[in-house]
Amino acid sequence: MKKEIWIGGMTVDLDRLSKGFNVLLPFWVLFFAFLGYRFNFNFHFLTVILFFAAVVNFYFLFIQKRHTLLSNFGLMAQFRYFFESIGPELRQYLFLSDVEEKPFNRIERSEVYRKSKGVDDTFAFGSQLLFNQSEFKLRHSLFPVSRSVIQPFSLTFGEERGIKNTYTLKRPVIISAMSFGALGERAVRSLARGAKKAGILMNTGEGGYPKYHLLEGCHLIFQMGTAKFGVRKDDFTLDDNKLRKLAFLPQVKMIEIKVSQGAKPGKGGLLPKEKISKEISELRGVPMGEDVISPSFHVECTNLNKLVHFIKRVQSISELPVGIKLCIGREDEFRELILELKKEDIFPDYITIDGAEGGTGAAPKTFMDDVGVPIFVALPMVNRILNEEGVRNKLKLMAAGKLINSGRQFMAFCMGADAIYTARGFMMALGCIQALQCNRNTCPVGITTHDEHLQRGLDIELKSERVLSYMKSLEHEHVELLQALAKKSISELSILDLYTEKGLS
Numbered sequence: 001m002k003k004e005i006w007i008g009g010m011t012v013d014l015d016r017l018s019k020g021f022n023v024l025l026p027f028w029v030l031f032f033a034f035l036g037y038r039f040n041f042n043f044h045f046l047t048v049i050l051f052f053a054a055v056v057n058f059y060f061l062f063i064q065k066r067h068t069l070l071s072n073f074g075l076m077a078q079f080r081y082f083f084e085s086i087g088p089e090l091r092q093y094l095f096l097s098d099v100e101e102k103p104f105n106r107i108e109r110s111e112v113y114r115k116s117k118g119v120d121d122t123f124a125f126g127s128q129l130l131f132n133q134s135e136f137k138l139r140h141s142l143f144p145v146s147r148s149v150i151q152p153f154s155l156t157f158g159e160e161r162g163i164k165n166t167y168t169l170k171r172p173v174i175i176s177a178m179s180f181g182a183l184g185e186r187a188v189r190s191l192a193r194g195a196k197k198a199g200i201l202m203n204t205g206e207g208g209y210p211k212y213h214l215l216e217g218c219h220l221i222f223q224m225g226t227a228k229f230g231v232r233k234d235d236f237t238l239d240d241n242k243l244r245k246l247a248f249l250p251q252v253k254m255i256e257i258k259v260s261q262g263a264k265p266g267k268g269g270l271l272p273k274e275k276i277s278k279e280i281s282e283l284r285g286v287p288m289g290e291d292v293i294s295p296s297f298h299v300e301c302t303n304l305n306k307l308v309h310f311i312k313r314v315q316s317i318s319e320l321p322v323g324i325k326l327c328i329g330r331e332d333e334f335r336e337l338i339l340e341l342k343k344e345d346i347f348p349d350y351i352t353i354d355g356a357e358g359g360t361g362a363a364p365k366t367f368m369d370d371v372g373v374p375i376f377v378a379l380p381m382v383n384r385i386l387n388e389e390g391v392r393n394k395l396k397l398m399a400a401g402k403l404i405n406s407g408r409q410f411m412a413f414c415m416g417a418d419a420i421y422t423a424r425g426f427m428m429a430l431g432c433i434q435a436l437q438c439n440r441n442t443c444p445v446g447i448t449t450h451d452e453h454l455q456r457g458l459d460i461e462l463k464s465e466r467v468l469s470y471m472k473s474l475e476h477e478h479v480e481l482l483q484a485l486a487k488k489s490i491s492e493l494s495i496l497d498l499y500t501e502k503g504l505s
């Protein structure tokens with residue numbers, strides 16, 4: 001809603017328009033009541049209609065909590081719902097088809113919305129995907145297995161090194177890194193509360209001390225970006241004591257060193273100045289009024305050997321499982337990294353591969369569009385290299401990159417992933433409408449903004465239930481897919497369970 005539109009050469013600020021409407025509505029009621037009383041009784045018809053509208057508007061703004069847009073903008077937001085409700089028809093006859101919107105088409109998004117609201121998840125008539133262009137399909141069996149043989153998911157990080165503080169994951173999907181900064185307080189708390197209810201793990205993102213993540217009691221992966229917010233010295237090097245203290249928090253179960261991110265590989269994180277509140281500037285230790293740009297690499301890690309020993313250092317300080325997150329660029333460089341790990345006999349406890357199609361709070365367009373290898377190319381390649389070098393059993397492999405539904409998640413399992421990360425899947429569970437304004441502090445549904453007015457409609461309790469419901473629906477489908485593929489557990493899936501026209505790298 002906080003958006004400008006052109007009408008007949010005039011710019012209209014929709015946010016102001018709705019605020020003006022909300023303030024003026026009660027006055028209009030009084031105005032027409034006065035006209036009806038003083039001049040002509042017929043004015044009372046308008047008084048009654050406007051009075052009714054004012055009551056409904058009050059209910060939307062101050063009482064109901066289910067719809068963020070209505071809480072933030074009142075009756076005016078109904079226009080959005082109205083156009084959204086006739087959107088499929090408009091698109092079908094005039095504009096885009098249901099599979100054309102980007103980055104997530106309407107079908108993909110509505111699947112997550114339905115899962116998070118726990119409503120009927122079945123569709124009719126047939127798939128709307130273009131089968132001649134689809135890359136992968138799962139291979140089902142002639143003899144599906146019964147539900148009773150399906151084994152619960154379990155994955156223990158750190159067992160390869162035999163450390164004391166191993167962490168066992170009980171659900172295969174993790175909330176991917178999104179910092180407080182990229183997300184507002186209420187979004188972080190909704191996700192964290194949902195994670196606690198669903199028994200899933202949540203990554204803090206690179207936003208420094210995870211104040212709001214900790215508040216809700218869920219288990220966390222603390223992410224250390226290249227700027228090392230929360231655990232750094234002034235020169236961007238690691239402050240061992242700060243990391244030790246953080247790793248000692250009972251909720252922090254693992255540490256992730258972010259080497260690169262799919263949406264902006266080879267570039268450091270970016271937090272636009274519009275999103276730097278006083279609190280964020282304190283939590284990150286950065287000034288207000290300037291964009292915060294993280295270095296493009298960890299200053300300690302100027303070559304492979306130094307990177308490997310930095311992993312070891314973080315493992316020793318934290319005494320926790322430690323992983324690295326990266327987007328694949330060059331295959332030969334990744335193999336060299338694995339060879340270096342082998343040579344030094346130092347292994348991270350997991351590697352996360354973030355596909356080039358991954359999301360971000362803010363990044364230059366060319367990095368989003370043109371740099372990095374997509375997940376379904378990178379993941380089988382990484383798995384193959386780990387196997388060829390004989391180190392696949394030394395670490396866990398995680399994957400991210402539009403893996404928002406159970407089908408794509410299973411494809412990633414088949415390609416070698418042990419667990420899945422998704423960021424935007426969980427954002428949609430919170431009600432993200434893909435307004436594409438995460439970098440402007442103007443998110444109309446209060447998720448990627450610090451504007452209190454816009455966050456007001458995001459009801460933490462209700463949204464945490466949506467997170468729970470989304471996760472439950474995914475798990476339900478995981479079980480059904482395992483049955484259809486005749487597998488007892490996710491760990492049994494392999495590349496042989498995947499059909500592809502193209503072949504894998």
Ligand SMILES: Cc1cc2nc3c(=O)[nH]c(=O)nc-3n(C[C@H](O)[C@H](O)[C@H](O)COP(=O)(O)O)c2cc1C
Pocket residue numbers: 176177178179182183204205206207223258260261262325354355357358359360361400401402403404421422423424425438448
């Ligand atoms: C709003 C937003 C903020 C993000 N912040 C971070 C971050 O702090 N650190 C990071 O490694 N990745 C960050 N990411 C990337 C995600 O963690 C994830 O790797 C990527 O979006 C792919 O998952 P998805 O396709 O399911 O969203 C962010 C993504 C989004 C959408």
